[in-house]
Amino acid sequence: MKKITNFTFIMFIALALMLSSTNLVIAQIGVVNETGGPLTEENMGLTRPDADQLNEDHGAVETWITKWYGLDGNYENNGGFNASGPIDLMALGTNDQITDVSLSTVDGLLMTQDIDVEWPADNGGTRGWTVFEINPDEGNNMVRGGAADNFDHYAIIVIDSPEDMTSVMSPAQDDYAQIWINGEKWHNNSRWTGGAKVVDYNVEVELQKGTNVLLFRCGEGTGSAYFNLHFDDATHNAVTIYPKDATDKASFFDEIAPLTAVEAAGKLTTTWADIKRK
Numbered sequence: 001m002k003k004i005t006n007f008t009f010i011m012f013i014a015l016a017l018m019l020s021s022t023n024l025v026i027a028q029i030g031v032v033n034e035t036g037g038p039l040t041e042e043n044m045g046l047t048r049p050d051a052d053q054l055n056e057d058h059g060a061v062e063t064w065i066t067k068w069y070g071l072d073g074n075y076e077n078n079g080g081f082n083a084s085g086p087i088d089l090m091a092l093g094t095n096d097q098i099t100d101v102s103l104s105t106v107d108g109l110l111m112t113q114d115i116d117v118e119w120p121a122d123n124g125g126t127r128g129w130t131v132f133e134i135n136p137d138e139g140n141n142m143v144r145g146g147a148a149d150n151f152d153h154y155a156i157i158v159i160d161s162p163e164d165m166t167s168v169m170s171p172a173q174d175d176y177a178q179i180w181i182n183g184e185k186w187h188n189n190s191r192w193t194g195g196a197k198v199v200d201y202n203v204e205v206e207l208q209k210g211t212n213v214l215l216f217r218c219g220e221g222t223g224s225a226y227f228n229l230h231f232d233d234a235t236h237n238a239v240t241i242y243p244k245d246a247t248d249k250a251s252f253f254d255e256i257a258p259l260t261a262v263e264a265a266g267k268l269t270t271t272w273a274d275i276k277r278k
């Protein structure tokens with residue numbers, strides 16, 4: 001009987017140790033409190049309620065993404081982020097050639113090689129595409145040399161994944177975050193998080209094997225103006241994120257050429273097949 005008790009006690013200790021180490025791992029990722037995406041037409045307009053905010057401090061995370069592809073200036077005089085948020089500003093500036101949704105696809109991204117965004121002069125005028133670097137600690141990392149209030153900011157990364165994977169992305173924003181991946185919307189939150197590295201939602205997303213395009217659009221009203229994003233450690237260890245070494249539009253498309261060429265080659269095959277059928 002004594003033996004069994006000792007054995008039970010040892011097992012209890014072992015289990016307790018296992019559980020505590022599991023908890024540590026979970027603590028590094030945080031609580032995943034947004035699942036079941038992508039968003040559908042029905043809940044596309046959802047504004048996340050304050051009650052669900054995690055207010056998690058991710059200040060110690062070292063994988064915040066610093067290099068992005070995007071515009072060399074913002075959409076200005078947006079009338080406040082609540083007014084501009086529902087408007088497809090990409091469609092507005094490209095005569096519907098590129099939309100917010102299509103910009104988060106390889107097709108849309110490739111079109112930015114040749115198409116500048118031409119907004120009205122009051123809204124910033126013509127904007128070109130470039131690579132920029134942000135400081136995740138900077139509370140105004142979206143300002144980019146222009147107006148500090150009432151603007152919308154566009155930022156893109158390409159994620160090269162070795163396989164289909166479920167991943168967790170952690171955004172921080174001030175004010176209104178809208179995030180699309182591969183043509184689908186995964187996050188829509190008009191509430192600022194409360195700190196440049198404070199996360200209110202850890203969002204479960206699906207990445208596909210090969211090329212993934214992520215668009216992080218963020219609307220600013222007044223006060224701080226930041227956007228930030230990182231993934232869980234397993235994702236960062238597995239994938240390669242671009243821009244990597246690129247410093248401008250040309251070098252960005254050079255470095256992602258091996259990724260987008262696969263798509264282009266597939267398209268060429270389809271085109272020839274279509275021609276043969278006709």
Ligand SMILES: [Ca+2]
Binds near residue numbers: 149150220221
């Ligand atoms: Ca501001």
Ligand SMILES: [Ca+2]
Binds near residue numbers: 053055199
């Ligand atoms: Ca918050």
Ligand SMILES: [Ca+2]
Binds near residue numbers: 192223
């Ligand atoms: Ca703000």
